[in-house]
Structure formats: structure tokens, C-alpha cells
Amino acid sequence: MNEFILYSYFRSSASYRVRIALNLKDIAFEYRAIHLLNNGGEQNQEDYRKLNPSGEVPTLVHNGRALAQSMAILDYLDHVAPTPRLFPEDPYRRALVIQACEIVNSGVQPVHNLKVLQLLEERFDADQKRKNDWAAHWITKGLDSLEAFLKPHAGDFSFGHEVSAADCFLMPHLVNADRFQVSLAPYPTLSRIRANCEKLDPFKRAAPNVQPDTPPNV
Ligand SMILES: N[C@@H](CCC(=O)N[C@@H](CS)C(=O)NCC(=O)O)C(=O)O
Structure with a gap:
């Protein structure tokens, strides 16, 4: 299994960072939209906050394990899919x-x-x-x-x-x-x-x- 799910909002700049990184590494992912304005903000709903306690997008779920914060996600992606590198080795x-x-x-x-x-x-x-x-x-x-x-x-x-x-x-x-x-x-x-x-x-x-x-x- 190698399943990636990205919780994202089209206009979210932090989600955009992760979308670029996933695409650069040619990683296919399921896109799950979290509307930041509708219903008081879907990022604030209880179920979503279980994935991301900060109530923000993006959240990346890889093989059932959730990860938030775009910097942490990019670093993780560099380890699980090292090519092309996003962070230099030096x-x-x-x-x-x-x-x-x-x-x-x-x-x-x-x-x-x-x-x-x-x-x-x-x-x-x-x-x-x-x-x-x-x-x-x-x-x-x-x-x-x-x-x-x-x-x-x-x-x-x-x-x-x-x-x-x-x-x-x-x-x-x-x-x-x-x-x-x-x-x-x-x-x-x-x-x-x-x-x-x-x-x-x-x-x-x-x-x-x-x-x-x-x-x-x-
Ligand atoms: N440092 C976080 C920032 C995440 C963030 O601020 N996400 C914004 C969208 S770009 C958000 O979800 N905001 C929800 C809100 O302000 O209620 C990251 O890099 O992932």
C-alpha cells in the first residue's frame, strides 16, 4: 500500500506548497477539499481536528498516518520519495x-x-x-x-x-x-x-x- 491523501483548500498557500512538492516527486494523491469558510470553516470540525489539531490545511495522510505543517510534510516526502530532493544534502x-x-x-x-x-x-x-x-x-x-x-x-x-x-x-x-x-x-x-x-x-x-x-x- 502506498496511499497518499491530501486535505487541502484551493486557495491555501500552505496546501499549495505541498501540492507542488507531491507533483515534483510525481506522487499520485487523493485530493480531499476542506472549505475554510463554509459551515464555520470545515477545518474546525471535530473529525478534521483529530487529524490536524491546529485546525489548518494542509494535512497529508500517508498509509493511514496523518502529518501536518507543510515544512514537516516536505521533509517527510524527501525521506519517503527522495527524488528529486527538496532539501540539499550539504x-x-x-x-x-x-x-x-x-x-x-x-x-x-x-x-x-x-x-x-x-x-x-x-x-x-x-x-x-x-x-x-x-x-x-x-x-x-x-x-x-x-x-x-x-x-x-x-x-x-x-x-x-x-x-x-x-x-x-x-x-x-x-x-x-x-x-x-x-x-x-x-x-x-x-x-x-x-x-x-x-x-x-x-x-x-x-x-x-x-x-x-x-x-x-x-
Ligand atoms: N504553518 C502551517 C500553516 C497552515 C495554515 O496556516 N493553513 C491555513 C491556510 S494557508 C489555514 O488552514 N487556515 C485556517 C484558518 O485560518 O482558520 C503549514 O505550513 O502547514
Whole structure:
């Protein structure tokens, strides 16, 4: 048995990271949609929280065993399906790739996550415009850091000419920038990497606009 199930939401950037990784490794998986808004958010339902106590997507189930947190999932995938590698073997290069991932993963994504934007509205009366400004602010901070950090390392991709976990984290961040109308014009390195990622089938198939739960008007 080698069965992979991905609990995902089309627009979730963290799910998008894992979709790219699964596709890069050519791992077939069953897609189970978790709607983050319907019914108070399906991620908050009791049955789902048994799989993922944080009430977030993605969750990957491999042969009946659940795993959450996209960074942990990518690391796991590198062990169970080592080709192509997402994290380099060399300790320093591996740490640099993780550094890039963490700029997104712990640096900026958590502060503009859905539950944060919802709290801004519920407790602090933020309207849609203020919520968008908030998200755009943090997305821009992430872009500034990534452009400066990746510039000396990047080739076609974040690190040289091979795709790595850094690209799996970067691409969804750039698509989030589009969503919150943050221009990528000031970020030539990131724009070049994006153009190269977008040419690759694993990235194309992982995109939010082509998922099983993508609404028809997106
Ligand atoms: N660090 C987590 C982040 C997961 C996360 O924030 N997921 C978001 C969607 S991108 C979510 O499920 N949010 C649900 C909510 O805010 O209620 C990961 O990398 O998996």
C-alpha cells in the first residue's frame, strides 16, 4: 500500500506548497477539499481536528498516518520519495533553503492567515480594506526579505538551477501577493524565479485556479 491523501483548500498557500512538492516527486494523491469558510470553516470540525489539531490545511495522510505543517510534510516526502530532493544534502545549503522557507512559513504567513484576518474583523472592527492593507503589509515584508536573501543564491530558481523546497514556499507567497494586489515589479529576482517555476508542469498542476475545489469563477 502506498496511499497518499491530501486535505487541502484551493486557495491555501500552505496546501499549495505541498501540492507542488507531491507533483515534483510525481506522487499520485487523493485530493480531499476542506472549505475554510463554509459551515464555520470545515477545518474546525471535530473529525478534521483529530487529524490536524491546529485546525489548518494542509494535512497529508500517508498509509493511514496523518502529518501536518507543510515544512514537516516536505521533509517527510524527501525521506519517503527522495527524488528529486527538496532539501540539499550539504548541511549549509540545506539550512539556507530552510531559511528561505521560514521567511514565509514563520515570518509572514502566520500574521496574515485567515484566522488572523477574521480576528481583526471580529475584535478590532477592521473592514475589508483594512484587512487587505494588513495582509499586503506583511506580504511586502516577506518579499523584501526574500528578494534580498535570494539574490546572491538564485539562478533559474531560488538556489541555483535546481528546484528546491524554497521554490515550493516562494511560489504560493507570490500568488498571495497577486491576490492582495502587491506588485512584484520591485522584485526582479523573485519575478525571474516565478517565470521559471510557472513553466514547469508540477507547478502548473498545483496552482490554486486548477484544483478540484476551485470555484468556476476563479
Ligand atoms: N504553518 C502551517 C500553516 C497552515 C495554515 O496556516 N493553513 C491555513 C491556510 S494557508 C489555514 O488552514 N487556515 C485556517 C484558518 O485560518 O482558520 C503549514 O505550513 O502547514
